[in-house]
Amino acid sequence: MVRSHFHRLEPGAVMARWSPTELCSSRLAPTAPPQPQWWLSSLTACTVLSGLGGMVLPAHGQSIIPATDGTGTAVLQTGDHYQIEGGTAVSGNLFHSFQQFGLTAAEVATFLADPTTQNIFARVIGGDPSQINGLLTVLGGSPNFYLMNPAGIVFGADARLDVPGNFFATTATAMEFAHGTLFAYENNQYSDLVGNPLGFHFSSTDSGAVINSGNLAVKPGQQLGLTGRTVLNTGTLTAPGGTVQVMGVPDSHYVRISQPGMLLSLEVDTQNLGASGQITALDLPALLTGSPNVTGAKSDGTNLYLENTDLTIPTTAGLVVLAGEIDVRDAIGNQGRIEVDGDRLAATVGRDDHRL
Numbered sequence: 001m002v003r004s005h006f007h008r009l010e011p012g013a014v015m016a017r018w019s020p021t022e023l024c025s026s027r028l029a030p031t032a033p034p035q036p037q038w039w040l041s042s043l044t045a046c047t048v049l050s051g052l053g054g055m056v057l058p059a060h061g062q063s064i065i066p067a068t069d070g071t072g073t074a075v076l077q078t079g080d081h082y083q084i085e086g087g088t089a090v091s092g093n094l095f096h097s098f099q100q101f102g103l104t105a106a107e108v109a110t111f112l113a114d115p116t117t118q119n120i121f122a123r124v125i126g127g128d129p130s131q132i133n134g135l136l137t138v139l140g141g142s143p144n145f146y147l148m149n150p151a152g153i154v155f156g157a158d159a160r161l162d163v164p165g166n167f168f169a170t171t172a173t174a175m176e177f178a179h180g181t182l183f184a185y186e187n188n189q190y191s192d193l194v195g196n197p198l199g200f201h202f203s204s205t206d207s208g209a210v211i212n213s214g215n216l217a218v219k220p221g222q223q224l225g226l227t228g229r230t231v232l233n234t235g236t237l238t239a240p241g242g243t244v245q246v247m248g249v250p251d252s253h254y255v256r257i258s259q260p261g262m263l264l265s266l267e268v269d270t271q272n273l274g275a276s277g278q279i280t281a282l283d284l285p286a287l288l289t290g291s292p293n294v295t296g297a298k299s300d301g302t303n304l305y306l307e308n309t310d311l312t313i314p315t316t317a318g319l320v321v322l323a324g325e326i327d328v329r330d331a332i333g334n335q336g337r338i339e340v341d342g343d344r345l346a347a348t349v350g351r352d353d354h355r356l
Contacts, residue, residue: 063100063102064077064082064084064098064100064101064102064103064109065098065099065100065101065126066096066097066098066099067097067098067099067125067126068099069097069125069187070187071087071088071095071096071097071190072086072087072088073086073087073096073097073098074086080104080106080107080108080134081107081108081110082103082107082108082109082110083110083112084096084109084110084111084112084122085112088190089117090190090191090193090194091194091195092116092117092118092119092194093117093118093119093121093193093194093195094113094117094119094120094121094143095121095123095182095188095190095193096111096120096121096122096123097122097123097125098122098123098124098125098126099124099125099126100124100126100128100130101122101124101130101132101147101149102130102131102132102133103131103132103133103134103135103136103159104133104134105133105134105156105158105293106134107133107134107135108134108135108136108137109134109135109136109137110137110138110139111136111137111138111139111145112139112140113138113139113140113141113143114140114141115140115141116141117140117141117143118143118144118196119143119144119145119146119196119197120138120143120144120145120146121146121148121175121182122145122146122147122148123148123149123182123184124147124148124149124151125184125185126151127151128151129149129151129152129153129154129208129282129287130147130149130151130152130153130154131154131156131291131293132153132154132155132156132159132214133155133156133157133158133159133214133293134158134159134160135159135160135161135162136159136160136161136162136163137161137162137163138162138163138164138165141164142164142165143164143165144165144166144167144168144196145163145165145166145167145168146168146170146175146197147167147168147169147170148170148171148172148175148182148184149171149184149208150171150172150173150184150185150203150206150207150208151171151208151282152171152208152209152210152211152228152282152287153169153170153171153208153209153210153211153228154210154211154213154287154291154293154294155169155211155212155213155214155216155235156213156214156291156293156294157213157214157235157293157294157295158214158293159212159213159214159215159216159235159293160214160215160216160217161216161217161218163218163219164219165218165219165222166218166222166223166224166225167216167218167222167223167224167225168223168224168225168226168227169210169225169226169227170200170210170225170226170227170228171202171207171208171209171210171227171228171229172184172200172201172202172207172227172255173185173201173202173203173206173207174200174201175197175199175200175201176197176198176199176200176201176254177192177193177194177195177196177197177198178194178195178198179192179193179194180192180193181193181201182197184206196257197257198256198257199254199255199256199257200227200249200254200255200257201252201254201255202229202249202251202252202253202254202255203252204229204251204252204317207228207229207249208228208229208282208283208287209228209229209230209231209232209282209283209284209287210226210227210228210230210231210232211231211232211233211234211284211287211288211291211294212226212232212233212234212235212237212324213234213235213293213294213295213296213324214235214236215235215236215238216235216236216237216238217236217237217238217239218238218239218242219240219242220240220241220242220330220331221240221241221242221330221336222239222242223239223242223243223244223245224237224238224239224242224243224244224245225244225245225246225247226245226246226247227245227246227247227249227255228247228248228249229248229249229250229317229318230248230283230284230315230316230317230318230319230320230321231246231247231248231319231320231321231342232284232288232297232304232320232321232323233246233321233322233323233324233326234294234295234296234297234306234323234324235295235296235324235325236324236325236326236327237324237325237326237327238326238327238328239327239328239336240327240328240329240330240331240336241328241329241330241334241335241336242328242336242337243328243336243337243338243339244326244328244336244337244338244339245339245340246320246322246338246339246340246341246342247320247339247340247341247342248317248318248319248320248341248342248343248344248345249317249318249342250316250317250318250342250343251317251318283315284299284304284315284319285299285300285301285302285303285304285315286301288304289301295307296323296324297321297323299315302314302315303315304321306321306323306346311346313346316343316344317343318342318343318344319342319343319344319345319346320340320341320342320344320345320346320347321345321346321347322340322345322346322347323346323347326338
């Protein structure tokens with residue numbers, strides 16, 4: 001059994017960017033760990049995005065159903081394959097809207113793009129968490145992909161990615177652009193949503209959790225990000241020579257996305273964008289209970305229990321749990337970055353200097 005460790009940062013301490021070597025040798029890690037060890041940290045400026053709210057999860061794999069909100073998303077199903085086309089295109093950004101979005105282990109969702117597409121935004125408005133246990137892929141161009149479902153996002157043990165650019169999964173209620181806002185549940189003025197998003201807005205009631213139990217990987221040099229009121233990783237996150245970002249967001253906050261290569265930053269959301277009260281998102285224990293494809297963790301409805309450890313973790317907003325593997329070393333040994341932010345962090349520290 002792996003023994004648990006607890007560490008508390010001093011008030012005002014900041015640790016939001018690490019190389020893997022820095023992380024494993026940092027003040028958060030137990031001294032000279034014999035085997036992968038557990039440490040639980042109460043953080044002031046270092047955490048991961050996560051948090052799930054409260055609805056009943058489907059007993060079986062979800063289908064993919066486009067929303068009838070004028071966005072123009074079309075879904076063509078052939079057996080276990082879903083081809084997503086249409087949507088609303090604005091100056092290199094392609095917007096899709098779904099009533100439901102989920103995949104069983106045998107299913108594949110392919111988003112069509114073209115060489116001019118820079119970003120794909122897929123929002124899920126139906127109020128149910130997305131249970132993704134299959135393959136999500138992009139065909140055409142090399143766009144970044146943003147998946148937004150405030151009700152919660154679960155990547156099951158068979159979940160995987162084949163996307164050419166960066167990939168972000170978030171339970172934010174809104175994304176901020178220079179001249180407008182992409183709302184999760186409200187009507188959008190898509191013509192104003194030009195360029196890359198500048199930040200994510202989170203609600204204390206409407207934003208849920210992000211769970212990964214799968215094998216999520218992006219191409220070399222790209223970014224892979226999970227942000228929610230709570231975040232749990234029991235699977236694998238891989239960005240060879242790139243960046244893995246995990247953030248847990250307590251209450252109503254704004255997550256600012258700075259320039260490429262810079263850190264995410266967490267701010268009090270004074271604008272409170274993305275109307276609250278649309279849903280009540282499931283908390284992490286409830287989401288785990290309704291997610292049979294998640295491995296490595298279980299819950300009694302209040303606390304989180306991790307397999308092969310003696311660690312009991314109280315689940316609160318802003319919690320990040322890294323119980324799987326994060327790998328950012330490329331094929332020739334160059335290391336990328338691991339960025340973690342939130343209020344509380346539980347993680348394993350292994351011997352390998354390029355993995356967490």
